[in-house]
Amino acid sequence: MSNLSFTSKVVERIVASRFVRHAEENRLFPTRQSYRRGHSTETAMLSVYNDFVRAVDSKLVTALVLLDLSSAFDTVDHTTLLTILDRRFGVRESVMDSDLLC
DSSP states (O other), rough: TTTTOOOHHHHHHHHHHHHHHHHHTTTOSTTTTTTTTOOOHHHHHHHHHHHHHHHHHEEEEEOOOOOTTTTGGGOOOOHOOOOOOTTTTTTOGGGOOOOHHO
16 A cells, blocks of 8 residues: 555545445444544553453353464455445445546
8 A cells, every 4th residue: 555646645544534434423333443532452451451360260261363464455355345345334336436536
């Protein structure tokens, strides 16, 4: 994304802010979704830590698996992504037409 032109970056920010607002207003994000207003990786880690400590205190067998997803978006199948945007978030193909972004 860092190789996009200035105009593309502006359009990207506008679309992203509208999408996030839509998803938040319609409660489409999971309750612990990070990377949005009021939520950060720090709050996500505190939540995981809290769940872990509570499970240990309850004498439950507990495991933690950590994955590095830093380049996960480089391998996203675009057809799958568009299907999820359509079915879960209600983003239709017409919304993604470049004519509507101008």
